[in-house]
Amino acid sequence: AVEYARSVLDGKDKDGKKIITCQWVKLACERFVDDLKNGGKRGLYFNPSEKPGGAAFAIDFFSHLKLWKGREYRGNEFVLAPHYQFVISNLMGWKKLEDHTRRFGTGYVEMARKGAKALALDTPVPTPDGWTTIGDIDGGDILFDENGKQCRVICTTSTLYNEECYEVVFSDGTKIIADKGHLWETKTTKTRACDCWAKRTQRKTKASAQTLTTEEMHKTLKDIQGYNNHSINNASPLNLKPKELSVDPYVLGIWLSDGVVNLGEISQGEENIDFIRGQVIKGGYEVTKLSNPDKFGTIGLATNLRKIGVLSRKHIPKDYLRASTGQRLSLLQGLLDGDGSVPYRGTDKVALENINKELCFNIYELVASLGMAIRLTELKRKTVKNNIVYRLEFLPTMPVFRMPRKLALLKPRTQRTRRFNRYITNIEKVNSVPVKCVSVSSDSKLFLVSKSFIPTHNSTVAGGLGAYFFVADKEYGAEIYTAAVKEKQAKIVWENIYNLLKDSMFSEGVDFYKQNMSIESTLSKCEFVVGDPKGLDGLDTHFCSLDELHAHPTPEIHDLIVDSTGTRPQPMILIITTAGFDQTGVCYQRREYLTQILKKTIIDDSFFGIIYTLDTKKDWPGLASITSKSKTKTKEDDWRDEDVWVKAMPGLWGITKNDQRCGVDDNGDQIPGYMTRLGKVRDIALYAASNPAALNNFLTKRMNIWTQQVNRFIDLQLWDSNYTSDVYVIEQ
Numbered sequence: 001a002v003e004y005a006r007s008v009l010d011g012k013d014k015d016g017k018k019i020i021t022c023q024w025v026k027l028a029c030e031r032f033v034d035d036l037k038n039g040g041k042r043g044l045y046f047n048p049s050e051k052p053g054g055a056a057f058a059i060d061f062f063s064h065l066k067l068w069k070g071r072e073y074r075g076n077e078f079v080l081a082p083h084y085q086f087v088i089s090n091l092m093g094w095k096k097l098e099d100h101t102r103r104f105g106t107g108y109v110e111m112a113r114k115g116a117k118a119l120a121l122d123t124p125v126p127t128p129d130g131w132t133t134i135g136d137i138d139g140g141d142i143l144f145d146e147n148g149k150q151c152r153v154i155c156t157t158s159t160l161y162n163e164e165c166y167e168v169v170f171s172d173g174t175k176i177i178a179d180k181g182h183l184w185e186t187k188t189t190k191t192r193a194c195d196c197w198a199k200r201t202q203r204k205t206k207a208s209a210q211t212l213t214t215e216e217m218h219k220t221l222k223d224i225q226g227y228n229n230h231s232i233n234n235a236s237p238l239n240l241k242p243k244e245l246s247v248d249p250y251v252l253g254i255w256l257s258d259g260v261v262n263l264g265e266i267s268q269g270e271e272n273i274d275f276i277r278g279q280v281i282k283g284g285y286e287v288t289k290l291s292n293p294d295k296f297g298t299i300g301l302a303t304n305l306r307k308i309g310v311l312s313r314k315h316i317p318k319d320y321l322r323a324s325t326g327q328r329l330s331l332l333q334g335l336l337d338g339d340g341s342v343p344y345r346g347t348d349k350v351a352l353e354n355i356n357k358e359l360c361f362n363i364y365e366l367v368a369s370l371g372m373a374i375r376l377t378e379l380k381r382k383t384v385k386n387n388i389v390y391r392l393e394f395l396p397t398m399p400v401f402r403m404p405r406k407l408a409l410l411k412p413r414t415q416r417t418r419r420f421n422r423y424i425t426n427i428e429k430v431n432s433v434p435v436k437c438v439s440v441s442s443d444s445k446l447f448l449v450s451k452s453f454i455p456t457h458n459s460t461v462a463g464g465l466g467a468y469f470f471v472a473d474k475e476y477g478a479e480i481y482t483a484a485v486k487e488k489q490a491k492i493v494w495e496n497i498y499n500l501l502k503d504s505m506f507s508e509g510v511d512f513y514k515q516n517m518s519i520e521s522t523l524s525k526c527e528f529v530v531g532d533p534k535g536l537d538g539l540d541t542h543f544c545s546l547d548e549l550h551a552h553p554t555p556e557i558h559d560l561i562v563d564s565t566g567t568r569p570q571p572m573i574l575i576i577t578t579a580g581f582d583q584t585g586v587c588y589q590r591r592e593y594l595t596q597i598l599k600k601t602i603i604d605d606s607f608f609g610i611i612y613t614l615d616t617k618k619d620w621p622g623l624a625s626i627t628s629k630s631k632t633k634t635k636e637d638d639w640r641d642e643d644v645w646v647k648a649m650p651g652l653w654g655i656t657k658n659d660q661r662c663g664v665d666d667n668g669d670q671i672p673g674y675m676t677r678l679g680k681v682r683d684i685a686l687y688a689a690s691n692p693a694a695l696n697n698f699l700t701k702r703m704n705i706w707t708q709q710v711n712r713f714i715d716l717q718l719w720d721s722n723y724t725s726d727v728y729v730i731e732q
Contacts, residue, residue, distance in 0.1 A: 001055060001089030002036070002048070004082045005029035020660075022637075022647040023620060024611035027598040032090065042605060043097045048089070052474065053100075055093030059085055061472055062464050065500045078500070081663070081673035083612070083650040084461055090608050091465070091572065101570040106562075108575045108594050108609035112648040112676075112704040120177035120433050121159065123449050126369070128240065130318055134436050134449070135159070139691050145442035146185075148236040148371070152441045156687055159434045160680070166214045167430045171228070171423040172375045174452040179435050180215040185446060186230040187421070189223040194514055211495070218427040231421035234397075235448055237371040242324040246304045248283030249320060249327045250402065253334020255305065256359060262312045264302030267295040268338070275403055276337065316362035321369065332366055333402040340401065342409040343393075350400055350410070352392045353379075360390035367394055368452050373422045422452070437684075439697065462545040462576050463496025469543035469572065470497065470526045471506045471519065478524040478542040483561055485552055490528040493545045497526055539564035543572045549587040550580025558586050579613070579700040581707055588706065595619075613648050613704040614639060639703050640689060645681060648704040654678025 007013040008021050008029040036046060047054045065078040080088065087109055094103035121135030128142055128150060137143075141153040163179040170176075188210065212220075212230075223229040247255075254276055259266045268276045270293070277287050277296055288297035305311040308319075320331055336352060343351045354360050360376060367374040374394035381389045397420065401407040440447045462482075470480045482497070484490035498517060501507055511518045517526040529536055536557065541564040552558060565571035577587055594609035596602040614637035617623045624633035637644040642656035653663030653674035663674030681702060688698035699705040 001032065001046075001086045001093065004086040005032045007082075009033065017661075020644065020646050021650075022611070022613055022615050024595070024598060024613065025647075028610040029086075031598060032086075035094070039094075040097075044103055044605060045095055045097055046093050047095050048093055052472075053092075053095075055089035058088050058092035058468060061468050062088070064506070065464055065467065065504050067460070067500075076672070078460075078464060079672040080461070081651050081671075084673070087461075087608075087610060088465065091574075092468075094608075099569075102572070103605055104608040105565065105571055105606045106573045106575070106608065108577075108590055108607070110577055110579065110591060110610070110704060111612035111650065112702050113578050119179075119182060119438070119449060120165070120435055123176060124451050125447070125449050126238070128322060130322070134438060135434075137436075137438055139687075139697070143440060143447045144235070144238055145440070146233070146235045146446045146448065148239040149442070150239070151447060153438060156436060156438050156684075159436055160683060161434055162432050163435050164215075165430050165432050165435065166218055166427050168214065168217075168424060169426040169428075170232070170452065171425050172373045172452055173377075174422070174450050176450055177430060177433055177435075178214045180213060182214045183211050184214065184217060184230075184232065185211055186217060186232055186424070188220070188229050188231075189225075189227060191514070192231065192421075211492075214427065217424060218429075221424065221427055228423040228425055230424040232424070234371050234373055234420050234422065237325045237328075238322070238369045240322055240324055242327060243319055243322075245319065245323065245327065246308050247301070248285075249323065249331035250334040251280050251283035251285065251301070252305075252308075252310070252316075252320065253331045253336075254280065254338045255301070255334075256310070256314050256316070257335050257338025257340075259314075261314060264298040264300075264305060265290065265295055266298070267292070269294060272337075272403065272405070275405075279334075279337075279402065314356055315358045316366060321362065321365055325370065328366060328370055329398060329400070330402075332363075332370065332400055335363060335366075336400050337403040337406065340406065342406065348395055348410060350394055350396055353389050355384050355386070355389050357388075357390060360392060363392055365451060367392070370398065372397055373452065437680075439701075460496050460500075462493045462547060462574055463500055465572075465574060466493060466497040466526065466543060466545055467501050467504075467506070470517070470524060471501065471510065473542070475524070475542050475568070476522050477540075478522065479540050480524070480526040481539065481541055481544040481561070482528045483536075483544055483546055483557055484528075484530055484548065485557065487528070487530045489547060489551070490530045493547050494526070494528040536560045536564070540567055541565045541571055541573075542568050544574070546573060546575045547577070549575050549577045549590065550582065550585070552586055553582075555586035555589070558590075579704045579706040581696070581700065583706060583708060591706075611704070612650055614644055615647070616705060618706075639699060639705070640685065642678070642682065642685075645678070645703070648702065649676045649681070652676045652678055652681070 003014065007019050008025060012018055035044060039045065048056055051057055059080060062078045062080050067076050067078055087107070091104055091107050092102070095101065096103055119134045121133060123134040125132050125134060125137060126144055132141070137153055137156055139153050139156060142150050143153060145151045165177055165179055168176045168178060191210070217230050220229055255266055258268055266276065266280065273294060273296070280287055280298060285301050286299040288299065290297055302311060308317050310317065316331070320328070336350065339354060340350055340352045343349060352363065364374055364376045372394050374392055377391050379389050379391055380387055396410070399407065401410065438447065466480055466482065469475070470478060480497070482490050482493040498512065501510060501517070502512060509519055509521055511520065515527065518524065529539070539561070541561055544561045546558060546561065549558065561573060565573065575590060580587060582588065591611065593602070594607065594611065597604055597607060597609065615623065617625055617636045620636070623636040624630045626635055626638050628635060637647065643658050643660045646652045646662045651663065651674050653670045654677060655661055655664065655668060656678065662678060663671050665671055684698060684702060688695045696707045699707055
């Protein structure tokens with residue numbers, strides 16, 4: 001910490017290499033150096049020793065943990081880069097003379113995020129209007145998350161080349177090409193077994209899904225018995241508004257199955273025709289008798305079929321495939337009441353065969369959009385035209401028949417987990433293809449891809465510190481929490497604690513469970529907590545990580561966690577976050593409080609913080625704007641300048657266009673502890689430069705600059721650069 005602070009203030013390290021930091025980091029280092037000189041007057045001292053409770057002891061603890069994500073890092077020693085050593089040393093090394101407990105009770109660390117994961121450019125992606133591909137997605141586009149809800153694309157990269165790629169094959173035949181670092185939310189044989197046990201014992205708690213990279217799934221593709229290990233939960237039905245449709249969905253479905261291709265007539269067997277006729281009447285059509293008793297006519301249906309473009313060409317129009325869940329289900333019921341079957345009596349499998357290729361692919365999409373995994377196969381049949389028939393099979397999760405006779409044949413077995421999952425049957429390394437990363441606004445960061453609607457993705461240091469407080473801080477009955485508004489966010493840090501400890505020398509004595517960890521000898525526990533603030537009453541917090549505080553809509557969770565530390569002698573609340581958009585929220589309030597401490601207008605010896613960001617006119621009004629022509633004033637940082645990116649991302653590694661070296665040695669090789677690849681940030685910056693709608697996300701998440709809106713449609717720097725003269729409005 002001492003060496004880092006002096007290097008920052010000198011602008012160069014001990015070897016004379018240039019160090020670039022923002023003003024907030026300089027002020028944090030000035031505070032540290034000043035406290036070394038004068039802290040004793042306020043009853044403070046810094047303990048740098050390697051003994052328990054010292055700064056070096058805490059840093060050494062990290063070195064005994066093993067990283068668990070990514071091919072480059074998995075299994076490697078947890079090395080802290082100098083900026084993180086400075087943070088940990090401050091939090092753990094400063095003490096109070098009166099009782100030798102820790103000085104700081106709150107740590108606020110604000111810096112840009114790292115990492116990007118990619119899919120092949122031709123990967124299909126469903127949208128409310130139909131389909132697009134990963135390659136064609138732009139910022140602002142609307143996609144779907146795993147709950148079927150609409151989410152917005154907030155950022156994409158430019159095309160990435162020469163990435164290590166794998167082909168992922170699913171049990172329904174779907175194939176997706178992803179790079180090795182792409183994230184998937186998966187359940188394993190073990191977690192599925194826990195789910196079955198929970199169901200049999202009528203317990204509400206289920207096993208947590210894991211977030212793994214493509215490469216990690218490849219290494220654990222099969223379980224110890226040789227069966228498929230990984231499965232992906234099926235998405236929920238697409239959540240869409242009802243549409244005004246010219247033909248009742250059920251009537252359209254029955255006509256597509258059993259209607260005359262160029263007429264409004266429908267045929268059915270004797271045992272079903274009365275039921276079908278009744279449903280068509282309910283759908284708003286008058287029916288007429290025909291000479292053939294197995295057929296009936298309709299009045300006006302042919303006209304409406306022609307209007308929607310299906311007469312003489314049987315297919316499902318786009319409006320029906322993007323109608324509401326109820327409308328899509330009615331359409332499917334009509335199709336299956338006509339042509340569907342339960343091939344094996346008393347089973348839970350539904351099948352449909354047809355020679356119309358276009359219609360079968362439409363039905364495939366229809367079933368998938370309702371949240372069910374479906375398989376389509378092409379079969380050879382000499383008895384049909386072109387000798388080819390298409391067969392669709394799936395396990396229903398809703399009443400897909402309306403006809404009582406067929407519905408009675410179906411015997412659902414809800415305990416079958418494959419009804420709700422797709423298994424990953426194979427993962428093979430393939431030749432590299434161009435890929436692209438997409439970031440979305442959904443809470444889980446998941447979005448749907450492929451014609452099968454498969455969900456896929458969008459802080460390790462906090463996890464390491466949480467692990468320290470859990471097993472090494474010598475607090476009896478310690479309660480360690482990771483807290484967030486949403487469960488998936490809270491579990492990110494908790495899973496880091498879990499995985500860092502599980503394979504470490506500290507795992508002995510720790511009981512690892514699917515939702516928590518405990519140490520019997522000290523009566524300590526580690527859990528994630530979410531959601532309703534009322535459920536957080538009664539906590540006695542020793543350590544809590546509040547991850548991505550900028551996403552908290554209210555201060556309730558933050559305030560309750562703070563209140564829950566009252567009985568502990570030296571608790572810690574760690575806030576690690578990026579910038580955000582809500583400048584009235586609790587996160588920005590904490591930031592503003594920290595800036596006043598760093599500027600010495602407020603003295604609070606219990607609050608540590610540091611901000612890694614660019615130097616902007618908003619923070620430092622004395623700076624000139626980027627577009628200023630002043631030759632005397634220092635200008636604010638330009639986010640397009642690669643040389644200043646390290647101010648926001650101190651873990652950056654690579655060589656800038658101006659040959660500025662960040663996180664690399666003299667040979668240009670990555671230094672351990674630096675994990676943000678400059679090349680990938682460059683790709684994201686190139687896209688943001690040409691797409692104002694994606695720029696704000698880049699500024700907040702990569703440059704750690706607070707903005708006032710999620711999307712920007714005019715680049716304000718471009719606006720300012722086109723200034724010619726003031727405009728005056730004269731009221732008449």
